[in-house]
Amino acid sequence: MNVLVFLIPMALLLGLLGLAGFLWSLKSGQYDDLDGAAVRILNDDDVKT
Amino acid sequence: MTEAADYSIFVARGEDGLSQMSLAIDGIDCAACIADIEDGVKSLPGVVRARLNYSTHRLAVAWSAEASASDVVGKLEQLGYRAHPFTGRVEEEEARRAQWLLRCLGVAGFAMMNIMLLSISVWSGNVSDITPETRDFFHWISALIALPAAAYAGQPFFQSAIRAIRSGKLNMDVPITIGVSLALGISVFETAMSRPEAYFDSAIMLLFFLLAGRYLDHEARRRTRAVAGNVAALRGEMAHRLEPDGTPVRVPVQALKPGDLILVAPGERLGADGVVASGRSCVDESLVTGETLPRELTVGATVYAGSLNGDGALHVTVTAGGQNTLVDDVQRLLDGALAARGAYVRLADRVARLYAPVVHLTALVSMIGWLIAGADLHFAVMIAVAVLIITCPCALALAVPAVQVTATGRLFRAGLLINAGDLLERLATVDTVVFDKTGTLTLPEPALRLPPGADPALVGLAGRLALSSRHPLSRALAAHADGGALPDVAEVPGQGVRAVVDGAEARLGSLAFCAAPVPEDLPADVSLIAFRHGARAVVIGVQQALRPDAVAVVAALKARGLDVRILSGDRADAVAPVAAALGITEVAAGLKPADKIAALEALKAQGHKVLMVGDGLNDAPALAAATVSLSPATGAAVTQAHADAVFLGRRLAPVLATVDGARVAARLMRQNLGIAVVYNLIAVPLAIGGIVTPLVAALAMSGSSILVTVNALRAARPGRKDEAIDANHLKEAVA
Structure with missing residues (x-):
């Protein structure tokens, strides 16, 4: 059972990492314009004409 | 520009x-x-x-x-x-709240997943070979995750519950708060006593599901308000303010102050209430009073925001500007009517009022019962706690919001923007539908009534000439133009416009201006406009046109057993043909805003629940007085602000869809509450009898939640067969 000493903190750490990632994405406004994100990918703004 | x-x-x-x-x-x-x-x-x-x-x-x-x-x-x-x-100050506020709810949801989700990981190990361990030390260790870790997570993610419920209790009421958040705190508190106690039961998972899962419902509900309404806000903003409420040196500057109407002098061009909508300082014209006040005949104006006449100026330019001194473009008595009526409506209590809160005392009493009675039966104090307390936890209102709390979220999404797709969260519940009780006429049953813009045998080419040419005129009647005609605007169009003030086309003079305007004969047997609600090109002349009627599916919708509403009526501010002889076409017999015309409220109050006094559909400024107080109110997106901004929902498009079908959606939703809400009650009826005796194992509790709680949620999803589909058939009829009627 000693393996739990490593595994549980690791599981929690991974979970917290996911939570931190979610909070970061929320804070940086990635959910503000869900439809826009889908169509912005089609913009060729990196091609200089 | x-x-x-x-x-x-x-x-x-x-x-x-x-x-x-x-x-x-x-x-x-x-x-x-x-x-x-x-x-x-x-x-x-x-x-x-x-x-x-x-x-x-x-x-x-x-x-x-x-x-x-x-x-x-x-x-x-x-x-x-x-x-x-x-x-968008209000919207910023709401966006912040949406983010907050999403943050709470994220925290609850994280905690739920990690606690589940531990709980499932404990559950499987309990039936095999887990040692008490490992189990306690797992429980302590669960507590470590659950307590801070609940403290953070539970805030929306805790705050609302505290607010409710402070004002001496009970809402659904009160039992939720008690349930969550009890489940967590007891779990900590059980863990400390090194017992096999802990309910951290249940408490956090409850929070997660409820937060998801809250967030979706909030998001649906926020989207509604964003669309409605765009519609309002894009109406381009601008006015020409005359600077002291006489130059006109375009300003948003919100910037107008009393005392400002504004220039109102022909065909322009007034941005503020005021008094005519100079100029002569007539105004179309159909949006303000419902009256379709234009009113003549002279110097000193009072004009209201939202009226459409006729064929003369006006200088108007603003008397009420900015946000206060409403007439004072309309506002006063509105305040009174709104206060009266505040008495409505939401279904979920009504249930909570009953539920909370019953549950707490049951817990107390079972504790006393066990004590009398000779059990020791600790055992009796644990039974009482088990009853409280098993009734932890998971299914009950989800029953109403889950349906609401699904049904709101369905109505959004049908073209309805919802302002009020409890619209569906109120709407389901409605037995009378009251329509305003102008702009609600009829289209906001008038339609042409061509004489039989009119030459389409001649009408097309008239339309091209109409493009150069700013007279309100010309706008209906301009839609029929078969080409671009004509060059060199001269405007004859008060009479019409003329131009030379193919060597012959073309005139558009009054009958006298075009030397056209007055046609016989005209209905009372038709305004006339004449066109002459060389020797050929045509007299075109311009009339309020019914919305394309109005007849079918009114018939379908009647088929639902609803009493359909018209309350209009327009003249009786203009209302009668519309009522006849729709087959509505209960009609009242020439009503002032106060009369409309009186009529609605009379209906309510007879025990009717009234749905009011209206668009004009004169409808705003009546909308607030009705049980439920709808308004088309073309209506006056003030009216929309006080309607429970706003519908988009030229068709009336969203009204029917709303009534149907609300009825389905109300049925599902009652079913869900029924499921929750049945669950409690089965689970509570088990808890009182002291035979609830953690596994049974967990299965029962998540089982009932899932059942309620799945049942709620049915609100997204049309309910009964006849509703689907009606929907098809409507499509055909419009096609």
């Missing part, structure tokens, strides 16, 4: 010294528009940031000193998009 416009009241100064503004943009329909707009606006000198939100059709712009707000609007117009700035 070369005219100067002053948008300064919409511009905010940011911390970085840049000026910032939000604009509602019309005409975005493809991905390319994003780059078009952003690059176009950024190409202006001085513009630092331009970011378009494709979901809400809003553009946020920031610029330094070189640029100005009117540059940005001008640039967008040049690009082919209609834009209007707006201030």
Whole structure:
């Protein structure tokens, strides 16, 4: 059972990492314009004409 | 547009010294528009940031000193998009709340997943070979996750519960708060006593599900308000303010102050209440009073915001500007009517009022019962706690919001924007539907009534000439133009317009101006406009046209057993033909706003629940007085603000869809509450009997929640067969 000493903190750490990632994405406004994100990918703004 | 416009009241100064503004943009329909707009606006000198939100059709712009707000609007117009700035303080507030709910949801989700991981190990361990030490260890870790997570993610419920208790009421958040705190508190106690039961998972899962429902509900309403806000902003409520030196400046109507002098061009909508200072004209007040005949104006006459100016230019001294463009007594009536409605109590809260005392009493009685039966104090307390936890209102709390979220989404797709959260519950009880006539049963813009055998080419030519006229009647005709505007059109004030076409003079205007004969046997609600080209003349009637599916919708509403009535501010002889066409017998015409309220109050006094559908400024108080109110998106802004929901498009079908959606939703809400009650009836005796194992509790709680949620999803589909058939009929009627 000693393996739990490593595994549980690791599981929690991974979970917290996911939570931190979610909070970061929320804070940086990635959910503000869900439809826009889908169509912005089609913009060729990196091609200089 | 070369005219100067002053948008300064919409511009905010940011911390970085840049000026910032939000604009509602019309005409975005493809991905390319994003780059078009952003690059176009950024190409202006001085513009630092331009970011378009494709979901809400809003553009946020920031610029330094070189640029100005009117540059940005001008640039967008040049690009082919209609834009209007707006201030969205309420919306910012709501956006912050949505983010907060989402943060709580994220925290609850994280905690739920990790606690589940531990709980499932404990459950499987309990039936095999887990040692008490490992189990306690797992429980302590669960507590470590659950307590802070619940403290954070439970805030929306805790705050609302505290507010309710402070004001001496009970709402659904009170039992939720008690349930969650008890489940957590007991779990900690059990863990400390090294017992096998702990309920951290149940408490956090409850929070997660409830937060998901809250967030979706909030989001649906926020989207509604964003769309409604755009519709309102894009109506372009601008006015020409005359500066002291006599030059007109375009300003948003919100910037008008009493005492300002404004210029109202022919065919323009008034932006504020005022008194005519000079000029002669007539005004179409159909949006204000419902009256379709224009009213003659002379110097000193009072005019109201929302009226459409006729064929003369006016100078108007503003008496009430800015946000107070309402007539005072309309506002007063409104306040009274709104206060009366506040008495309505939501279904979930009514249940909570019953539920909370019953549950707490049951827990107390079972504890006393066990004590009398000779059990020791600790055992009796644990039984009471088990009863409280098993009744932890998971299914009950989800029953109503889950249906609401699904049904709101369905109505949104049907073209309905919902303002009030409890609309569905109130709507389901409605037995009488009251329509306003002008702009509600009829289309907001009038339609042509051509004489039999009229030459389409002649009407097309008349339409081209009408493009150059700003008279309200010409606008209906202009839609029939078969080409661009004609060159060299001369306007004869008060009579009409003329131009030379193919060597012959073409005239459009009054019958006398065109020397056209007055046709016989005309209905009372038709206004006439004549056109002459050389020797040929045609007299065209312009009439309020019914919405394309009005007849079918009214018939379908009647088939649902609803009593359909008309309350109109228009003349009786204009209302009668509409009522006859729709087969409505209960009609009242020529009503003032106060009369409409009186009529509604009379209906309510007879025990009727009234759905009011109206668009005009004169309907605003009546909308507030009705049990439920709907308003078309073309209605006056004030009216929309007080309607429970706003429907989009030219058709009346959303009204029917709303009634049907609400009935299905109400049925499912009752079913869900029934499921929750049955669950409690089975689970509570088990808990009182002291035979609830953690596994049974967990299965029962999640089982009932899932059942309720799945049942709620049925609200997304049309309920009964006859509703689906009606929907098909409506499509055919319109096609």
